[in-house]
Amino acid sequence: MLDNNIQFSPEALNLVNKYIAKFPEGKQKSAVIAVLHLAQAELGGWLKPEIMDYVASLLNIKPIEVYEVATFYSQYYMKPVGKYVIEVCHTGPCWLRGADELIAYFENKLGIKKGQTTPDGMFTLKGVECLAACGTAPVFQCGMDYYENMDNEKVDFFLDKCRQENKVSRPYPVMN
Amino acid sequence: MGIKILTKDIDVPGIQNFQVYRSYGGYNSVEKALRMTPDEVVEEVKKSGLRGRGGAGFPTGMKWSFIDKKSGKPRHLVCNADESEPGTFKDRYLMSKNPHILIEGMITSSFALGANLSYIYVRGELMYVVNILQRAIDEAYANGFLGKNILGSGYDLELHVTCGAGAYICGEETALIESLEGKRGNPRIKPPFPAISGVWSNPTVVNNVESIAAVPYIVNNGGEEYAKIGIGKSTGTKLISASGHINKPGVYEIEMGVTVEEFIYSEEYCGGIWKGRKLKAVVAGGSSVPILPANLILKLANGEPRLMSYESLSDGGFATGTMLGSGGFIVFDETASIVHNLWNFERFYHHESCGQCSPCREGTGWVEKILHKFLDGHATMEDIDLVADVAKKIEGNTICPLGDAAAWPVASAIKHFRPEFEWYVTNPEEACKPGAYYTGDKLVLA
Numbered sequence: 001m002l003d004n005n006i007q008f009s010p011e012a013l014n015l016v017n018k019y020i021a022k023f024p025e026g027k028q029k030s031a032v033i034a035v036l037h038l039a040q041a042e043l044g045g046w047l048k049p050e051i052m053d054y055v056a057s058l059l060n061i062k063p064i065e066v067y068e069v070a071t072f073y074s075q076y077y078m079k080p081v082g083k084y085v086i087e088v089c090h091t092g093p094c095w096l097r098g099a100d101e102l103i104a105y106f107e108n109k110l111g112i113k114k115g116q117t118t119p120d121g122m123f124t125l126k127g128v129e130c131l132a133a134c135g136t137a138p139v140f141q142c143g144m145d146y147y148e149n150m151d152n153e154k155v156d157f158f159l160d161k162c163r164q165e166n167k168v169s170r171p172y173p174v175m176n
Numbered sequence: 177m178g179i180k181i182l183t184k185d186i187d188v189p190g191i192q193n194f195q196v197y198r199s200y201g202g203y204n205s206v207e208k209a210l211r212m213t214p215d216e217v218v219e220e221v222k223k224s225g226l227r228g229r230g231g232a233g234f235p236t237g238m239k240w241s242f243i244d245k246k247s248g249k250p251r252h253l254v255c256n257a258d259e260s261e262p263g264t265f266k267d268r269y270l271m272s273k274n275p276h277i278l279i280e281g282m283i284t285s286s287f288a289l290g291a292n293l294s295y296i297y298v299r300g301e302l303m304y305v306v307n308i309l310q311r312a313i314d315e316a317y318a319n320g321f322l323g324k325n326i327l328g329s330g331y332d333l334e335l336h337v338t339c340g341a342g343a344y345i346c347g348e349e350t351a352l353i354e355s356l357e358g359k360r361g362n363p364r365i366k367p368p369f370p371a372i373s374g375v376w377s378n379p380t381v382v383n384n385v386e387s388i389a390a391v392p393y394i395v396n397n398g399g400e401e402y403a404k405i406g407i408g409k410s411t412g413t414k415l416i417s418a419s420g421h422i423n424k425p426g427v428y429e430i431e432m433g434v435t436v437e438e439f440i441y442s443e444e445y446c447g448g449i450w451k452g453r454k455l456k457a458v459v460a461g462g463s464s465v466p467i468l469p470a471n472l473i474l475k476l477a478n479g480e481p482r483l484m485s486y487e488s489l490s491d492g493g494f495a496t497g498t499m500l501g502s503g504g505f506i507v508f509d510e511t512a513s514i515v516h517n518l519w520n521f522e523r524f525y526h527h528e529s530c531g532q533c534s535p536c537r538e539g540t541g542w543v544e545k546i547l548h549k550f551l552d553g554h555a556t557m558e559d560i561d562l563v564a565d566v567a568k569k570i571e572g573n574t575i576c577p578l579g580d581a582a583a584w585p586v587a588s589a590i591k592h593f594r595p596e597f598e599w600y601v602t603n604p605e606e607a608c609k610p611g612a613y614y615t616g617d618k619l620v621l622a
Contacts, residue, residue: 075342
């Protein structure tokens with residue numbers, strides 16, 4: 001069902017058209033991955049069904065075509081998440097250089113376990129698979145940004161900065 | 177210092193900008209290629225001996241020559257920038273620091289293939305790289321290197337960057353094509369190969385970032401010049417992503433043929449094992465390739481030094497050898513647990529299995545679970561053979577190579593480190609203590 005309260009800003013709609021224009025006429029379905037990133041960034045941080053239905057209407061495809069994509073890829077959140085989603089790489093090379101300890105430190109500082117969100121809705125802590133930054137392990141990603149060569153001190157600095165600034169860079173393709 | 181092709185100008189200030197890149201000879205290969213015929217460009221790449229840098233090592237020029245030109249359908253070049261193989265981070269390094277080398281390579285390579293619409297598909301986590309590439313593409317358009325009638329040659333090329341959203345499997349070329357079409361990344365059954373039926377059923381070539389970035393040098397200097405670099409059928413240079421227990425992790429461009437020992441211990445590269453410890457094992461080409469103990473990674477069965485090349489790393493087959501793969505070089509010191517690492521890798525494959533083929537979807541889950549028994553101190557001797565057996569039944573029984581990629585690490589870890597698995601069974605209390613590690617007398621260190 002379409003929810004009329006769910007609507008992209010004019011700037012975001014302009015971006016959607018640019019994503020669609022990257023593909024030949026009639027192949028607008030190809031833009032679904034980028035549009036879902038944008039939807040997640042602009043419309044509340046996670047993909048509730050009404051948002052997916054809206055994306056389907058924009059791309060003139062069936063809602064199921066959006067659901068099956070949204071549920072396949074790990075960067076789309078199917079449940080509400082905190083304002084800052086901290087995604088710590090826990091794959092081999094990061095594990096060799098302290099990913100478990102990094103996760104434990106976050107758990108301790110935030111008072112939550114991996115997979116949980118802080119009660120104030122500020123932080124979600126996740127373990128994710130290889131982020132292609134093994135040479136600067138251990139690493140985590142938050143929004144658009146990579147945080148590399150991490151240690152406890154840098155985590156403290158990061159968390160303080162988040163609390164002070166209270167704004168997040170959610171990733172989507174930028175175009176002129 | 178060996179020859180640098182891909183990283184020669186990577187630290188030049190401002191090299192991300194078109195004008196700076198151009199002033200260092202950037203885009204010369206486009207000018208040169210446009211004065212050649214597409215077939216002549218393909219011929220140079222064939223002569224170069226360049227092999228696919230994503231992991232499979234298939235000759236790039238030969239792959240190009242398979243593209244269907246007879247059907248008259250539009251052709252596409254798709255760059256695989258879905259870098260996700262654990263231990264591999266070279267493409268991210270190259271694209272974020274010198275995006276124009278990839279754009280230049282895409283234009284020259286698209287011309288060779290007769291493609292007028294090409295894409296760079298970047299994993300979604302690297303959105304900042306997507307945005308760097310987009311700026312580089314915009315600059316190339318503004319300077320007449322993309323769009324209609326490039327440099328007055330009559331050749332048109334539209335190039336776009338697109339993104340994924342978190343899925344290792346999209347690095348498999350047919351899954352990548354599905355994803356580019358806006359679908360789940362489920363690999364396709366081959367044949368038909370993408371060269372016949374790829375994106376939107378059009379003839380398509382999918383090449384890794386590093387392969388495409390090597391094309392400008394090959395066109396500028398000729399395939400024969402490129403083939404003089406390296407050793408035997410491992411021509412040219414290779415970006416190696418070095419990680420794990422070494423003093424200097426990072427991306428190194430090596431001339432193929434450097435010895436593994438020099439790569440690990442010299443100051444020019446990894447700078448030796450960290451904390452003054454000893455080398456226990458190496459995964460030389462990304463998490464999927466067989467792990468080798470110190471003695472086998474440093475020396476061939478006949479005692480000669482093993483080299484960083486396709487042939488030398490695979491010397492001895494899977495009995496005593498491994499693969500160059502993607503060049504994801506992961507080093508383990510004497511304190512690393514091979515069992516724990518294997519469980520970690522198998523959790524990865526279980527998470528990343530697309531779920532299409534039962535042996536992989538179910539098998540990777542069972543492998544992960546059985547391996548976790550070792551870490552919990554509940555494993556039995558039979559579990560060692562059981563986990564090997566489950567892995568063996570995945571291998572070769574799936575549509576795409578993810579199944580094999582999940583199976584090989586299991587087989588090699590048990591083959592070369594069986595006493596360590598047994599130690600987990602016979603001494604669970606000791607083995608599962610934090611900070612404990614295996615020091616058995618059958619352990620080979622270097």
